[in-house]
């Protein structure tokens with residue numbers, strides 16, 4: 001859903017607006033001004049979460065790679081015991 005947060009330059013009111021190609025530019029619900037600042041707080045939070053998930057995935061991958069390396073090392077040692 002393309003919901004964006006805006007701050008009205010006219011009265012300072014902050015509001016969320018659903019912006020669709022068919023609805024056009026949003027206007028302030030208080031003073032009907034279309035002079036708005038688009039707030040980027042929401043996408044910033046979202047990218048932070050995405051970054052966190054990416055880090056988690058990377059750590060998981062490292063852990064798997066690490067255990068695989070350990071297993072290879074163990075097999076190498078087993079084959080060189082005789």
Ligand SMILES: [Zn+2]
Pocket residue numbers: 008009010011012013028029030031032033
């Ligand atoms: Zn306003």
